Amino acid sequence: MxxxxxxxxxxxxxxxxxxxxxxxxxxxxxxxxxxxxxxxxxxxxxxxxxxxxxxPWKYHSAINQLAKFGKQSYLALNEKLQPITGIDFEIEQGGMLIFDHDQFDLGLNYAQHFHEPEQQAYLVHRHEIQKINSQVNTEIDAAVYFPQLSNIRNxxxxxxxxxxxxxxxxxxxxxxxxxxxxxxxxxxxxxxxxxxxxxxxxxxxxxxxxxxxxxxxxxxxxxxxxQPVHGQMVLYKTPPKWLPTMCMNNTMYLIPRRDGHIVCGSSTNHFGFHQELHEEISQNIIQSALSLVPELSKFPVVKQWAGLRPGSxxxxxxxxxxxxxxxxxxxxxxxxxxxxxxxxxxxxxxxxxxxxxxxxxxxxxxxxx
Ligand SMILES: Cc1cc2nc3c(=O)[nH]c(=O)nc-3n(C[C@H](O)[C@H](O)[C@H](O)COP(=O)(O)OP(=O)(O)OC[C@H]3O[C@@H](n4cnc5c(N)ncnc54)[C@H](O)[C@@H]3O)c2cc1C
Known part of the structure; x- marks a missing residue:
């Protein structure tokens, strides 16, 4: 062609x-x-x-095959488009802590087996967790730390x-x-x-x-x-750089943006094409977020929304x-x-x-x- x-x-x-x-x-x-x-x-x-x-170890290799190019592609694209559009995607490279004990071996084995730069992982304990991210609940005794994981301000x-x-x-x-x-x-x-x-x-x-x-x-x-799969989010506003890393527990996560906004989510439900917010889901997200980062309760929830994932x-x-x-x-x-x-x-x-x-x-x- x-x-x-x-x-x-x-x-x-x-x-x-x-x-x-x-x-x-x-x-x-x-x-x-x-x-x-x-x-x-x-x-x-x-x-x-x-x-x-x-x-990533829970996902089909065909997903990881495309996903592993995400960060590098966006870094290059941001550099290329920013002079034209004047918009920075704000790719934040703070890493992620995950706290589910049952996933530790799987995460560490995946990192060791695949050697993908994004998926480097280390087991860290309470003292190191607090050094990496002092906002994490001090009762949490261990985590796997993925220092290369990033997020983009979509x-x-x-x-x-x-x-x-x-x-x-x-x-x-x-x-x-x-x-x-x-x-x-x-x-x-x-x-x-x-x-x-x-x-x-x-x-x-x-x-x-x-x-x-x-x-x-x-x-x-x-x-x-x-099928549309409903996912709900809760947005907090903290001071810039207040939360230095993303945090995750089961499927709940906290994603810090550069200006101090923190996106917390999410849920997965089949409600057809309805995008209404559900109070019970919001409360679950909030409780889960506070169990990881208790001091977040001092800051306001500034927005909530839901979106429809293209669920295959x-x-x-x-x-x-x-x-x-x-x-x-x-x-x-x-x-x-x-x-x-x-x-x-x-x-x-x-x-x-x-x-x-x-x-x-x-x-x-x-x-x-
Ligand atoms: C709460 C939540 C959290 C998520 N978190 C992440 C994450 O952290 N990382 C990640 O990689 N992904 C994440 N996702 C998934 C990701 O957002 C989706 O996979 C992705 O946005 C799908 O993009 P899309 O362009 O296919 O769909 P959409 O963004 O939904 O775009 C489809 C467009 O098609 C238009 N359209 C549909 N039908 C017609 C028609 N007949 N005529 C004209 N226009 C039409 C719609 O209006 C829409 O604008 C998340 C999704 C949700 C909801």
């Missing part, structure tokens, strides 16, 4: 759609992006931005991607434009239609619609098991051509790790669209059969 004259339509302006757009623009394509609401305000805004799967990341796209002469964005119908004939998409009946055409089409993807896939007569059964996204269609592609189903996997997913999709050898094995992300 020759890039310069090709126009690609991308449906979905979350981190996955926008990263795909940036990747394609940087390789000479023209892109037109659609979102049913404001761009970059769904899961990609709501997420925590941890640049690693939580407990609302700034998506704002930067969006700003880059908006200033690009070969990009066009339509917000508040839900795509309702995909017209397919002779194994090709020939147009898409929004809910007002407006028609849009391109050479190639990418579906990056997160939790909403199954609905559009049905029009290709393809079943894709992606294994958490492995589909990054491939849509079956029986020559010019439509899927980049969706990243579940709990879409922020960290987005740069590698975008590159993998672009390479397949160009018919190139892919930089990582693409087979885990294809449709079975």
């Amino acid at each position: 020759s890039s310069s004259s090709e126009k690609i339509i991308i449906i979905g302006a979350g981190v996955v759609g926008l990263s795909t757009a940036v990747e394609l623009l940087q390789h000479g394509y023209m892109v037109e992006i659609f979102d049913q609401q404001q761009a970059a305000k769904a899961a990609s805004w709501a997420g925590g931005g941890i640049l690693s799967p939580m407990y 609302p700034r990341l998506t704002q930067s991607l969006l700003t880059y796209v908006l200033q690009h002469p070969h990009a066009r964005l339509h917000t508040h434009t839900p795509i309702q119908k995909i017209s397919i004939a002779a194994a090709r998409v020939n147009a898409i239609y929004d809910t007002s009946g407006n028609r849009y055409r391109a050479d190639q089409y990418v579906i990056a619609t997160g939790a909403w993807t199954a609905q559009l896939m049905a029009q290709f007569n393809v079943h894709l098991d992606i 059964p294994t958490g492995v996204p589909k990054i491939c051509k849509i079956p029986q269609c020559e010019n439509a592609w899927c980049n969706a189903g990243h579940y709990r790790n879409g922020l960290v996997m987005a740069p590698a997913s975008a590159r993998l999709l672009r390479e397949q669209m160009q018919g190139l050898a892919t930089w990582v094995d693409a087979s885990p992300y294809q449709w079975a059969g």
Whole structure:
């Protein structure tokens, strides 16, 4: 496929759609992006931005294969985009303490076996924990410390991607434009239609619609098991640098931002497409956060929200051509790790669209059969 004259339509302006757009623009394509609401305000805004799967040893290797490029890719991208967009993603490299005793051996073995720079890990005891992070509950006697783990301020990341796209002469964005119908004939998409009946055409089409993807896939007569998984967050405001590391216990985590905001979460529930907050879930998050960092109780909760993860059964996204269609592609189903996997997913999709050898094995992300 020759890039310069090709126009690609991308449906979905979350981190996955926008990263795909940036990747394609940087390789000479023209892109037109659609979102049913404001761009970059769904899961990609709501997420925590941890640049690693939580407990990578619990995840499919296909997730870790993409996730391990997250931090380096974002460091490079931040450097490249910041002069253009004026936005810093604020990649915080404070490391993470995890406190579940039953995960210690697994975490240490994983670090020893895979030698991934991000997953270096050390067992630390009370005295060392307090030196690393003096806000941790002094009753906690041991932790595994991952000094290289980082987080990204995801609302700034998506704002930067969006700003880059908006200033690009070969990009066009339509917000508040839900795509309702995909017209397919002779194994090709020939147009898409929004809910007002407006028609849009391109050479190639990418579906990056997160939790909403199954609905559009049905029009290709393809079943894709992606369900919305509700995740709730609680935001505290402390002084800058008050909490020096991320902290995690089971699936509850605290993520410090550079300016002292601390994002605490999260929950996983199947409530359909409802995004309401649940008081009981908030209380669980707060209790869990305070059990790790008791002094947090002195600071105010400044915001709460919920988002819908694109939940797929294994958490492995589909990054491939849509079956029986020559010019439509899927980049969706990243579940709990879409922020960290987005740069590698975008590159993998672009390479397949160009018919190139892919930089990582693409087979885990294809449709079975
Ligand atoms: C509480 C929470 C915490 C998380 N923490 C982390 C974390 O620490 N690290 C990590 O890597 N990941 C995390 N995630 C997961 C991550 O946020 C998601 O995997 C990722 O944002 C998915 O990106 P996306 O672009 O596929 O989906 P989205 O950001 O949801 O974007 C999809 C877009 O498609 C649009 N759309 C849908 N249908 C249509 C249509 N028919 N027409 C037009 N537009 C349409 C939507 O409006 C939306 O803007 C978290 C998620 C949540 C909710």
